[in-house]
Each structure stands twice: as structure tokens, then as C-alpha cells.
Amino acid sequence: MAGNWKMHKNISETTAYFEKFLPLVSESKHCQIVACPPFVNLPAAVDAVKSSRVEIGGQNCFWPNEGAYTGEVSATMLKAAGAKWVIIGHSERRQYFGETDETVLKRTVAALEAGVNPIVCVGERLEERESGRTNEVLETQFRNGIAGLSPEQFSRIVIAYEPVWAIGTGKTATPEIAADAHRALRDAVRGKFGSEAGNSVRILYGGSVKPDNVKSLMAQPEVDGALVGGACLQPESFASIVNF
Numbered sequence: 001m002a003g004n005w006k007m008h009k010n011i012s013e014t015t016a017y018f019e020k021f022l023p024l025v026s027e028s029k030h031c032q033i034v035a036c037p038p039f040v041n042l043p044a045a046v047d048a049v050k051s052s053r054v055e056i057g058g059q060n061c062f063w064p065n066e067g068a069y070t071g072e073v074s075a076t077m078l079k080a081a082g083a084k085w086v087i088i089g090h091s092e093r094r095q096y097f098g099e100t101d102e103t104v105l106k107r108t109v110a111a112l113e114a115g116v117n118p119i120v121c122v123g124e125r126l127e128e129r130e131s132g133r134t135n136e137v138l139e140t141q142f143r144n145g146i147a148g149l150s151p152e153q154f155s156r157i158v159i160a161y162e163p164v165w166a167i168g169t170g171k172t173a174t175p176e177i178a179a180d181a182h183r184a185l186r187d188a189v190r191g192k193f194g195s196e197a198g199n200s201v202r203i204l205y206g207g208s209v210k211p212d213n214v215k216s217l218m219a220q221p222e223v224d225g226a227l228v229g230g231a232c233l234q235p236e237s238f239a240s241i242v243n244f
Ligand code: PEP
Pocket: 004, 162, 166, 167, 168, 169, 170, 206, 207, 208, 209, 227, 228, 229, 230, 231
């Protein structure tokens, strides 16, 4: 269960968040728990969770380790800050910051080389779903992006299926829609990396996951977890999702 804080919370709010959140998930052993705050909060977050099972991630990384790239943060910097995970290719990054499947691949490789686990996001826009092109879009995002990994690299990533029309809109995909998309992604993975990889790759669903819909989504065998935006910002709400 991963929480994407997006551009929310400062350092003191980060510390206060974990003071409330950690006791609420201290008994939760059934899943990995990841929180992805803004870059500047990473040291505070890593420090706050150090004696818990909760792991910290970044929300993006650039592929060179260092250089004249104003405003960017590398995967090796995330690693040094104590991040274990990084979200890559979030639809907001694709929509507002020009990320493409090709740059998603480069960021993913950089994260893997740095020893940070990537959560790679894919998902269709509303008009793509309405014109019946969902599976085609997912296959293209896969083919042009993470299909370029080696089998060993691929075995270390987590995919997040995040239909763009469901992100931050309150419109959750039905469990059946999520399961269909996850099946399409698993088929694409099987075609490239073989059936074992297609069965074992972890695929999170993301898009308006809330405490009251997480159970039905998680009841789908194809859904391995959730990437949560808005509902992870309150410790109680993210804890109810983790403890579904
Ligand atoms: C997200 O940002 O990854 C997300 C799924 O957001 P929300 O849960 O708010 O739809």
C-alpha cells in the first residue's frame, strides 16, 4: 500500500503525520507500507519511520546521478536520503511535465541501478477509455516503456495501473474495470517476459482509493495493492486503507 502525498505537507507536518500514523499500523504485517512525501521532507520522513515497517519513497527521479539539471533529483540522491521506493511516470508528471514512456524507462533504469524500487505508473485518459482503446494504450505504454528493461530489472519493479480519469476525481474504477486492466497488463508482461513474470509482477490500482472502496478492489485477485493520493493525506484514512 503506497501513499502519494503529491505536493502536500511541510517538514513539521510530516513528523506530526507519522506520530499519528505509525501506532495505527503497528500491527499490520500483511502488506508493505510506503509513503512518498515531497523531496524536502524525505529526511524527516525517513527519521520518523526508522523503527517501524513503513518505508519511504520519492515521487520522481532524474536519470543522471548528478549534473547541471536545475530542479532535478537523482535516484542516487533518493537512495542516500534513505528512500527505498520511487514513483515513476505518474500521470501528473506525464501531463504537466512532459514525461513520456521513453523517459519513464530511463528513470526506471536509474532507480534500479541506484537500488531504489520503482513504482511505475500507467493508465488511460477518459477519451481513450470512451473510445475503447484502454488495452491498446496500456500495451503501448508498456511496450515503449518498461518492456525495455531486462528480465532481471523487470522482476524488481511494481506497476501501478492508474486510470487518469479516476485520479483525484472521486471516480473510482469498479473492481471489474481495475481487474480487466490488470489482466491486460499481465498479458502484455507475459508476451514480453514470460508467464511467470506475468503472474508474479505486482500491480497496484490507483485512482480515488478510499477506506470504503479498498476492500472491494483488493478482493480482485489481479489487484495486489493500492497507490493512494488524496486519501493518504490523513493518517487515519491511510491507516484504514492499509488495514482494510
Ligand atoms: C495518485 O495520485 O496516484 C492517486 C491515485 O490519487 P487519488 O487517490 O487522489 O485519486
